[in-house]
Amino acid sequence: MKTFFAVALSFALCSVVHAQAPQSTPVAAVIHVVRCGTLIQPETGQTQQNVTVTVEGERIKDVKAGGEAPAGAGVIDLSDHACLPGLIDTHTHTLLQGDITAADYDDQLLKQSTAYRAILGTRSVKRALEYGFTTIRDLETEGAGYADVDLKKAINNGIIPGPRMKVATRAMDVTGAYPLQGYSWEIQVPHGVQVVDGPDEARKAVREEISFGADWIKVYSDRSYFIRPDGVLDDIPTFTVDELRAIVDEAHRQHHKVASHAMALNGVHNSVEAGVDSIEHGNYIADADLKTMVQKGIFYVPTIFVGEYVAKGRAAAGAKVWEDMIQIHAETFRRALKAGVKIAFGTDIGGFDWGITPAKEFPFMVNYGMTPLQAIRAATTNAAELLGMQNEVGSITPGKYGDLVAVKGDPIRDITILQTVDFVMKGGAIVKSPR
Numbered sequence: 001m002k003t004f005f006a007v008a009l010s011f012a013l014c015s016v017v018h019a020q021a022p023q024s025t026p027v028a029a030v031i032h033v034v035r036c037g038t039l040i041q042p043e044t045g046q047t048q049q050n051v052t053v054t055v056e057g058e059r060i061k062d063v064k065a066g067g068e069a070p071a072g073a074g075v076i077d078l079s080d081h082a083c084l085p086g087l088i089d090t091h092t093h094t095l096l097q098g099d100i101t102a103a104d105y106d107d108q109l110l111k112q113s114t115a116y117r118a119i120l121g122t123r124s125v126k127r128a129l130e131y132g133f134t135t136i137r138d139l140e141t142e143g144a145g146y147a148d149v150d151l152k153k154a155i156n157n158g159i160i161p162g163p164r165m166k167v168a169t170r171a172m173d174v175t176g177a178y179p180l181q182g183y184s185w186e187i188q189v190p191h192g193v194q195v196v197d198g199p200d201e202a203r204k205a206v207r208e209e210i211s212f213g214a215d216w217i218k219v220y221s222d223r224s225y226f227i228r229p230d231g232v233l234d235d236i237p238t239f240t241v242d243e244l245r246a247i248v249d250e251a252h253r254q255h256h257k258v259a260s261h262a263m264a265l266n267g268v269h270n271s272v273e274a275g276v277d278s279i280e281h282g283n284y285i286a287d288a289d290l291k292t293m294v295q296k297g298i299f300y301v302p303t304i305f306v307g308e309y310v311a312k313g314r315a316a317a318g319a320k321v322w323e324d325m326i327q328i329h330a331e332t333f334r335r336a337l338k339a340g341v342k343i344a345f346g347t348d349i350g351g352f353d354w355g356i357t358p359a360k361e362f363p364f365m366v367n368y369g370m371t372p373l374q375a376i377r378a379a380t381t382n383a384a385e386l387l388g389m390q391n392e393v394g395s396i397t398p399g400k401y402g403d404l405v406a407v408k409g410d411p412i413r414d415i416t417i418l419q420t421v422d423f424v425m426k427g428g429a430i431v432k433s434p435r
């Protein structure tokens with residue numbers, strides 16, 4: 001009887017979970033016909049002129065050259081615009097509002113409640129969407145607990161506007177490795193991570209985070225960067241390889257992926273050995289590790305713009321290494337590109353102000369050696385693959401979500417145009433229209 005009751009109860013819980021499963025903004029039966037002057041399909045690199053995209057409800061129904069609008073359909077005239085799939089930023093921090101200096105960071109954790117930070121987060125996600133980013137992977141809340149799960153829920157329930165979100169909740173790091181630091185040992189201060197030591201604690205933390213709604217697991221694999229005399233960017237690794245392996249194994253066992261903040265030699269090497277799914281930042285990656293990344297299909301999310309954005313402020317505060325890292329990063333990016341590592345677009349926005357569009361990253365990728373099309377692919381098809389959403393987003397294809405953006409001009413010729421998005425549609429709902 002007891003067993004039966006337990007089973008019945010778990011079925012009941014299941015149905016509750018399903019009833020609360022993410023609901024998109026109700027747009028059922030609404031048909032939008034979007035006339036695009038140019039349509040850019042990142043996966044093939046093809047651009048077509050005068051294309052009609054029909055979106056029924058939240059999905060793309062039809063994509064064809066020319067084409068007549070069906071009776072009763074709302075026609076959106078973008079014949080002087082170029083249409084692209086909705087953009088994807090795979091490294092955001094919606095609950096952080098810029099942290100050039102340690103004081104910027106400490107203030108947010110010490111002086112702002114989680115509730116206030118979540119309110120600011122609602123502004124971040126709205127901005128992300130208006131910049132044309134219809135999907136994001138939010139890579140940890142920086143001390144705001146599980147507020148990213150709540151942002152995602154509020155978006156999916158139609159309470160606030162925002163992109164599709166994959167969330168990492170609390171990142172993990174070891175004792176003594178992550179802010180807040182430098183306070184008296186007699187004062188308890190909050191940390192921007194879940195502090196985890198040893199493979200058993202690590203495994204438990206993965207289970208806990210997944211139970212509270214984490215889609216991804218995020219780890220910090222290194223800290224304290226310095227440049228060796230031979231020019232290699234070195235670090236102090238945080239987790240041992242055994243700890244990282246436990247995290248990756250537990251996450252993968254539960255069909256979740258692991259993103260690793262790894263900026264330098266050992267952090268990257270240990271992460272790659274442990275089999276994480278993406279290397280975040282990767283300012284320096286040894287050639288041997290690039291090779292392993294190709295073999296294992298590990299993505300590289302380079303976040304170039306933020307490095308340059310924070311460098312001056314951090315150098316002024318005494319850490320000159322942030323300025324020196326820029327050149328090392330550029331060389332690593334070129335080697336990764338040449339080695340054939342899969343690269344996904346990610347910015348670390350939140351590490352810089354949400355008033356700046358994440359599309360600032362595109363010209364940096366192009367300056368570092370990508371073609372504009374490769375950079376667009378990084379933010380569409382490649383990013384969708386990293387997120388396991390390749391059947392849902394990343395291209396303008398029948399059956400996928402009606403996520404599209406439009407810009408005036410040709411981003412294949414001038415990538416900076418993506419910083420001014422005139423039209424945004426997410427799941428068949430119009431977010432922004434040309435003035």
Ligand SMILES: [Zn+2]
Nearest residue numbers: 091139348351
């Ligand atoms: Zn980050």
